[in-house]
Amino acid sequence: AIIVARGLPIPDEMVSVAKKRDTVLLQSTEPTSRLNGAITAFLDEKLSTRTTVHGVLMDIFGVGVLIQGSSGIGKSETGLELIKRGHRLVADDRVDVYQKDEFTVMGEPAEILRHLIELRGVGIIDVMSLFGAGAVMDSSQIDLSVYLEKFEKGNTYDRLGNGETTIDFSGVPVPQVKIPVTTGRNVSVIIEAAVMNFRAKNMGFDATKMFEERLSNLIAKNS
Structure with a gap:
């Protein structure tokens, strides 16, 4: 394709050659540098290598949470509870992840699973149909990862929040x-608290x- 920027007129000669070569001609009012x-940015995003991870991607208080x-x-069940609490579903079960830039990673659903969530014992439900367009998003930046693990007596868990991992x-x-x-x-309330603490x-x-x-200060005062 050939794109003519700055709203400049397309010469008849260019139109004639484009027809002969079966080339698409496009016109934009944007300045050349901004259009470029x-x-x-568009091509970098669309041509980025995609990887698939298992999980539920949600938008919670404007934060992308995987x-x-x-x-x-109970990932999907937690996702459903968060949807009921006013947050938005991006993807359930399969999340396609790609790097947008050096500091940003994005996630989106597989097309076949878009707006759908699977619940054991119930089946597949359409979140957009049941909760409305405000309950779903097409993609989101992944800002925070939440890993749910079964509580095991005797295991050590972070209680102060200073055991930061990535x-x-x-x-x-x-x-x-x-x-x-x-x-x-x-779990849904705990995740909300984790997101607010992250912000x-x-x-x-x-x-x-x-x-x-x-x-x-207390130790110093009493010593």
Whole structure:
């Protein structure tokens, strides 16, 4: 294809040659530099290598959260509860992941699974039909990974929030939170709290550091 920028008229000679060569002619009012940048960004995204990961990708408070865990741990059920709480589904079961730029990784659903979620004992449901267009998104940046794991007595779990870990998706490190799952725990509410805490840390508010500073001051005062 040939794109003529800045709204310039397309010469008749160019139209004639394009017809002979079966070439598409396009016209844009955008300046050349801006058009070139937009085309480059578009092609980088569309031609990026895709990898597939297993999980549920949600938009929670504007944060892209990939929920992962072993089969049967309750990822889809948690996703459904989050949808009922007003958050948006991006992809269930299979998430196609690709690198948008050096610092950004994106996720989107496989076309055959778009807007669908599978629930054991119920089957496949169409989230868009049941909850409306506001309950789904076509793609999302992956900002945070949440890994659901079965609670095992005797295992050590992070209780202060200072055991920060990351997981690599398409060459981009993404912060990860591991949440032990046991009967009676409201996992969707815990994930919401994890997301709000993640946003607070990005804004410079770290409850763990605040607690550690208070503890240090208390020890110093009593010593």
